[in-house]
Amino acid sequence: MVRAVRALVAPVAIIAGTVVVLVSALGASPTTTTTTSSAPTSSTTVPVATSANWLTTWTSPMDYYFTEHGLQPVPAVNATFRDIARVAVGGRSIELQLSNTWSLTPTTFDAVTVGVQQSGASVVPGSIVPVTFAGRPSVTIAAGARVRSDPIALAVHAGETLAISLAVSGTATVSIHNCCYGHVDSYGTPNGAGNLTADPAATPFSYGDYNMRWLSAIAVAGSSAQGTVVAFGDSITEGFNNAGLSWPTLLQRRISHLAPSEQVAVVDEGIAGNTVSVFPRGTTYAELDGGLPGVTRFGPDALALPGVKDVVIFLGTNDIWFGAGGSDLAHPIPPYGTAPRIEAALRALVDRAHAHGLKVFGVTLLPRATFTGGNGEEPETWTPSDQATMDAVNAWILSPSSGFDGTIDLAAVMGDVYNGACRPTTPFAPYYTVDNLHPNTAGQTVMANAIATTLFGIPEAPTLPPLVTATPTPGCPAALTAERVLAAGSAPATTTTTTTVPPPTTHHVHHHARSNATLRRLVGVLLVVVVGLVVIGLVARRRRARRRRRAREAMRAYRGPGGFPPSPRPPASRR
Numbered sequence: 001m002v003r004a005v006r007a008l009v010a011p012v013a014i015i016a017g018t019v020v021v022l023v024s025a026l027g028a029s030p031t032t033t034t035t036t037s038s039a040p041t042s043s044t045t046v047p048v049a050t051s052a053n054w055l056t057t058w059t060s061p062m063d064y065y066f067t068e069h070g071l072q073p074v075p076a077v078n079a080t081f082r083d084i085a086r087v088a089v090g091g092r093s094i095e096l097q098l099s100n101t102w103s104l105t106p107t108t109f110d111a112v113t114v115g116v117q118q119s120g121a122s123v124v125p126g127s128i129v130p131v132t133f134a135g136r137p138s139v140t141i142a143a144g145a146r147v148r149s150d151p152i153a154l155a156v157h158a159g160e161t162l163a164i165s166l167a168v169s170g171t172a173t174v175s176i177h178n179c180c181y182g183h184v185d186s187y188g189t190p191n192g193a194g195n196l197t198a199d200p201a202a203t204p205f206s207y208g209d210y211n212m213r214w215l216s217a218i219a220v221a222g223s224s225a226q227g228t229v230v231a232f233g234d235s236i237t238e239g240f241n242n243a244g245l246s247w248p249t250l251l252q253r254r255i256s257h258l259a260p261s262e263q264v265a266v267v268d269e270g271i272a273g274n275t276v277s278v279f280p281r282g283t284t285y286a287e288l289d290g291g292l293p294g295v296t297r298f299g300p301d302a303l304a305l306p307g308v309k310d311v312v313i314f315l316g317t318n319d320i321w322f323g324a325g326g327s328d329l330a331h332p333i334p335p336y337g338t339a340p341r342i343e344a345a346l347r348a349l350v351d352r353a354h355a356h357g358l359k360v361f362g363v364t365l366l367p368r369a370t371f372t373g374g375n376g377e378e379p380e381t382w383t384p385s386d387q388a389t390m391d392a393v394n395a396w397i398l399s400p401s402s403g404f405d406g407t408i409d410l411a412a413v414m415g416d417v418y419n420g421a422c423r424p425t426t427p428f429a430p431y432y433t434v435d436n437l438h439p440n441t442a443g444q445t446v447m448a449n450a451i452a453t454t455l456f457g458i459p460e461a462p463t464l465p466p467l468v469t470a471t472p473t474p475g476c477p478a479a480l481t482a483e484r485v486l487a488a489g490s491a492p493a494t495t496t497t498t499t500t501v502p503p504p505t506t507h508h509v510h511h512h513a514r515s516n517a518t519l520r521r522l523v524g525v526l527l528v529v530v531v532g533l534v535v536i537g538l539v540a541r542r543r544r545a546r547r548r549r550r551a552r553e554a555m556r557a558y559r560g561p562g563g564f565p566p567s568p569r570p571p572a573s574r575r
Contacts, residue, residue: 054306061271075174079192090260093221112131116161129152177216180240182244185210230302230312233314237314275315276316279336280336316390316393317368350362362404370436377435410447418472446466448464
């Protein structure tokens with residue numbers, strides 16, 4: 001019996017190991033295949049990951065072309081520019097996206113490099129890596145087009161600031177993202193300086209400004225983060241009037257306190273003056289600085305970005321203002337800027353996001369008030385009719401009929417409902433800059449704190465310290481709403497309002513996960529049955545072999561001189 005048991009140990013062990021391997025393989029995540037880049041590498045380079053796990057870690061949407069005076073394009077001629085970009089999450093390799101959206105002619109880059117920023121326009125020596133496009137160091141981008149680089153073997157860390165250098169060959173119109181006063185995004189050489197992309201020194205880059213040139217997105221591969229959340233909005237999302245410090249940046253700061261595998265990358269696709277709907281020609285900043293309308297740019301600036309899982313839409317206030325005539329109240333342009341028109345445009349974005357299997361969250365429009373001018377800005381009038389339109393749009397955003405997967409009621413926390421006041425449609429002054437429209441750092445901070453990170457399928461991130469004293473006014477219903485919204489951002493919670501059920505396309509991943517789980521259970525049961533049958537077969541085979549051996553021994557004994565066949569062995573007793 002001992003020999004029989006020993007004989008079964010090896011086969012059973014092999015089969016059991018096979019069961020474990022098969023079941024584990026069915027439940028494991030896909031692994032990443034790596035290839036070695038042929039591009040020169042620095043001391044920080046590693047093998048490049050496949051395209052299966054790219055996610056966007058930084059964005060800067062193009063909104064116009066570079067001008068100085070008279071709104072005429074100022075060309076770049078045989079010059080080098082150095083854009084500065086801070087990545088949200090790290091990875092083992094990166095990929096650049098260059099946009100020629102607003103350039104009037106094709107743009108040719110003789111060379112592009114990427115390195116780690118040291119300070120200003122200077123780059124950490126030894127960190128510069130050449131960038132290729134379809135295996136070549138140069139690339140020509142058609143007017144209005146975009147291009148992605150080959151994977152770049154450069155490991156980056158969360159919060160690291162990169163310097164991307166672009167050498168323009170010939171003459172080119174410069175596509176830019178114009179934001180924001182108070183910080184420098186891009187440096188440049190004088191025209192005629194030539195290709196200085198490999199020079200780490202800051203000296204040749206004699207000027208800097210807040211116009212991000214051509215660089216529109218950076219993706220990373222090999223990140224442990226769970227995906228990308230796109231903040232799709234206007235100047236409030238962009239950080240206008242606040243040196244570019246915005247709620248997406250501050251929300252990412254909250255998320256950075258989580259474990260790397262629990263994080264998402266929040267990328268800022270805000271453009272100053274942006275509208276969600278398409279207005280008649282000449283009635284928006286699009287021809288000056290407002291970018292393409294949300295319904296036009298939603299595909300390239302959100303849906304087409306690698307690794308996007310969720311979109312937060314925060315648009316509509318500019319539609320209302322322009323629809324009322326903007327700075328010329330005597331010439332409103334209905335039906336543009338009306339609540340039904342804005343709601344239809346927002347619903348179109350919701351449907352498109354769902355068609356791509358993404359979750360989409362709507363943000364209520366912030367309180368605003370008339371601005372009499374100053375700080376380099378023109379006066380802007382906000383009328384009771386404008387407010388009525390905003391109230392209608394916000395009510396629709398918060399309603400189940402909007403189709404959003406969830407809503408974020410930032411309007412509730414930005415109204416004057418603190419410290420004894422109860423005016424929910426009036427801006428709370430300590431949260432706003434002088435123009436009564438754009439939040440300051442305190443306002444951007446409270447908005448970032450009011451967003452529950454659990455909306456994005458990650459744990460609740462720690463909130464940031466508030467910068468002003470704001471005590472919800474007792475007895476004010478709107479203050480109670482503000483308090484509830486703020487609480488949702490600091491504790492595990494669902495959305496702050498009714499969450500609608502998304503279309504079936506948004507649940508394909510969940511059905512697939514359930515199917516995998518069921519398949520694993522079935523395979524596990526079948527393998528256990530197979531193991532049992534094999535064990536029974538081995539035992540039976542062992543018994544048959546034993547009986548045959550005894551029969552042969554009995555026959556030999558019977559045939560021998562004086563031998564008698566043995567008596568049959570009685571069966572073993574069962575206990």
